[in-house]
Amino acid sequence: NPFDDPAGSGSESSPSTGAAELDSHNVLSVDRNASLTLGTDALIVLDEGLRHRRAAANCCGLVPQLGKTTRAIPFYNVLWAELNEFDVTIHYALSTGKKSCAVAYVNYNIGDKSLQTHAKRWVDRLLQRSYPPNTKRRKRIKVLINPFGGQGYAQKLWTREVEPLFAAAHCEVEVEKTAYRGHAVDIAEKMDVDVYDVVACASGDGLPYEVFNGLAKRENAVRALRKVAVAQIPCGSGNAMSLNLNGTDSPSLAALAIVKGIRIPLDLVAITQGSNKYYSFLTQAVGIIAESDLGTESLRWMGSFRFTWGILVRLLGQTLYPAEVSVVVESDDKHRIKEAYRHAVQESEAALAKELTQDDREEDHLLSGKDDDLPRLRYGTVQDDLHSDFQTRDMPTLGNFYVGNMCWVSPDAAFFATSLPSDGTVDMVNIDGLLPRSKSLQMLASAGDGGVIDVPEVSYRKVRAYRITPRVHQPPSQKRLRATFRQWLAGAGKQKEGLIAIDGERVPFEPFQAEVVPGLATVLSRRGAVYEFDGLKDLDRP
Numbered sequence: 001n002p003f004d005d006p007a008g009s010g011s012e013s014s015p016s017t018g019a020a021e022l023d024s025h026n027v028l029s030v031d032r033n034a035s036l037t038l039g040t041d042a043l044i045v046l047d048e049g050l051r052h053r054r055a056a057a058n059c060c061g062l063v064p065q066l067g068k069t070t071r072a073i074p075f076y077n078v079l080w081a082e083l084n085e086f087d088v089t090i091h092y093a094l095s096t097g098k099k100s101c102a103v104a105y106v107n108y109n110i111g112d113k114s115l116q117t118h119a120k121r122w123v124d125r126l127l128q129r130s131y132p133p134n135t136k137r138r139k140r141i142k143v144l145i146n147p148f149g150g151q152g153y154a155q156k157l158w159t160r161e162v163e164p165l166f167a168a169a170h171c172e173v174e175v176e177k178t179a180y181r182g183h184a185v186d187i188a189e190k191m192d193v194d195v196y197d198v199v200a201c202a203s204g205d206g207l208p209y210e211v212f213n214g215l216a217k218r219e220n221a222v223r224a225l226r227k228v229a230v231a232q233i234p235c236g237s238g239n240a241m242s243l244n245l246n247g248t249d250s251p252s253l254a255a256l257a258i259v260k261g262i263r264i265p266l267d268l269v270a271i272t273q274g275s276n277k278y279y280s281f282l283t284q285a286v287g288i289i290a291e292s293d294l295g296t297e298s299l300r301w302m303g304s305f306r307f308t309w310g311i312l313v314r315l316l317g318q319t320l321y322p323a324e325v326s327v328v329v330e331s332d333d334k335h336r337i338k339e340a341y342r343h344a345v346q347e348s349e350a351a352l353a354k355e356l357t358q359d360d361r362e363e364d365h366l367l368s369g370k371d372d373d374l375p376r377l378r379y380g381t382v383q384d385d386l387h388s389d390f391q392t393r394d395m396p397t398l399g400n401f402y403v404g405n406m407c408w409v410s411p412d413a414a415f416f417a418t419s420l421p422s423d424g425t426v427d428m429v430n431i432d433g434l435l436p437r438s439k440s441l442q443m444l445a446s447a448g449d450g451g452v453i454d455v456p457e458v459s460y461r462k463v464r465a466y467r468i469t470p471r472v473h474q475p476p477s478q479k480r481l482r483a484t485f486r487q488w489l490a491g492a493g494k495q496k497e498g499l500i501a502i503d504g505e506r507v508p509f510e511p512f513q514a515e516v517v518p519g520l521a522t523v524l525s526r527r528g529a530v531y532e533f534d535g536l537k538d539l540d541r542p
């Protein structure tokens with residue numbers, strides 16, 4: 001929690017600032033008998049006046065005075081600091097609830113005029129701690145707002161919760177509202193990528209999907225995808241991108257995470273279907289998940305429960321989604337997959353501690369100007385003969401075909417626990433549709449804590465590419481009436497054909513081929529090269 005107060009609550013004494021760091025360079029004496037100290041992880045404000053101000057707000061002084069004289073502001077929360085003659089002002093993000101923050105500031109005068117040069121250096125040092133070398137300051141952000149995302153509050157959330165944080169962090173911002181479906185594709189295709197560091201989408205996952213695809217359509221696609229980091233200000237009904245990269249679906253906390261975000265590469269999945277090609281960053285689903293997402297429109301009145309309801313009805317009815325599936329498998333050993341994941345987490349944490357990121361490609365690449373075209377797909381397209389690396393299986397009783405490039409698919413489902421932003425693979429889950437109902441329910445429940453991989457009946461693999469040719473299941477004639485009733489109950493009354501969802505968007509019910517293109521895109525992350533998921537830590541340890 002970025003708002004944990006390292007000073008501890010109610011403490012009267014100075015917090016531990018690390019002896020070595022308590023030298024005079026790190027302390028700035030200001031008037032009102034106060035001082036500002038650069039601690040280990042936080043700025044420490046020591047101010048006798050705080051006690052009085054807090055006491056004044058304390059029930060007219062009727063409660064015993066327990067006010068603190070110190071306040072700790074984590075460097076992560078510091079948005080900006082500046083010195084104006086003899087006036088130092090520090091803007092920071094203050095917690096305003098479990099899931100929100102807002103801009104606050106402290107302002108002090110430097111009474112001792114001889115301290116001005118020291119104060120200048122001190123402010124520089126504070127900014128360096130608040131923006132370590134792997135974090136760009138004053139990001140230039142193109143903000144796209146989907147006025148119809150989620151409940152239609154994106155514009156309001158932007159103005160109230162996000163814009164003030166970006167402004168306080170001295171970000172350069174340009175705002176544009178999307179005016180039609182696919183508008184973000186056009187914007188990303190035509191924008192001047194040299195004047196922005198970030199495209200931040202105040203939306204659900206639909207706009208980031210469009211931005212990746214717009215950038216990929218450009219002549220200099222590779223350069224554009226590396227130059228501009230795509231981020232999400234969660235304002236939609238599905239906000240998986242922000243959950244995975246920033247650990248939150250709160251717009252204000254996500255805004256802080258964007259201000260402090262570290263650039264990392266993200267694998268994209270190139271999908272070819274007929275003569276079409278698109279890029280997926282999140283999930284691909286055929287069958288039950290796609291149907292519960294896209295085929296429950298008539299149940300919108302249920303709110304987000306319609307997804308759970310759609311899945312439950314289909315699971316209990318043992319609905320089948322037969323398909324022929326060909327896969328280039330990287331690993332199908334669950335134990336090894338988990339070990340590799342843990343290793344990647346440790347590596348990422350070590351890199352983060354050294355303030356390194358994996359995204360050291362930018363400068364070399366941008367300077368060289370080479371390889372701007374998208375790489376040729378190693379396994380060709382769905383229209384080509386199948387490459388010899390694929391292993392093919394017909395799956396007449398397939399119940400769930402779900403592939404993910406990110407861990408969280410919703411706030412309560414970490415379906416792909418071992419997925420990593422740029423390991424060159426996606427996580428593939430296949431579940432047989434004839435699984436006993438109790439097992440299916442157990443599997444569904446296990447998604448909450450990332451436990452799907454540990455259900456023995458679930459096939460969980462890391463794959464580099466796959467091709468799927470789905471078919472519509474025809475129930476035997478004596479079961480047709482029951483199947484029709486179930487379809488109605490599940491909210492898919494008039495649906496005639498099967499459904500395929502790529503990042504939650506509907507595509508034609510036709511064969512498609514998918515291939516991971518390693519590290520093609522760039523995103524901002526709070527935690528470095530891993531997603532915001534800790535659930536695997538204790539599972540299955542030897």
Ligand SMILES: Nc1ncnc2c1ncn2[C@@H]1O[C@H](COP(=O)(O)OP(=O)(O)OP(=O)(O)O)[C@@H](O)[C@H]1O
Pocket residue numbers: 146147148149150151178179180181182183202203204205206207210235236237238239504
């Ligand atoms: N002005 C607009 N009018 C109509 N559609 C739009 C407009 N702007 C964006 N869109 C479309 O809205 C879709 C959904 O966007 P987004 O993901 O932001 O919202 P959501 O609420 O999470 O999505 P969903 O409607 O899938 O639940 C995108 O496909 C996008 O193209």
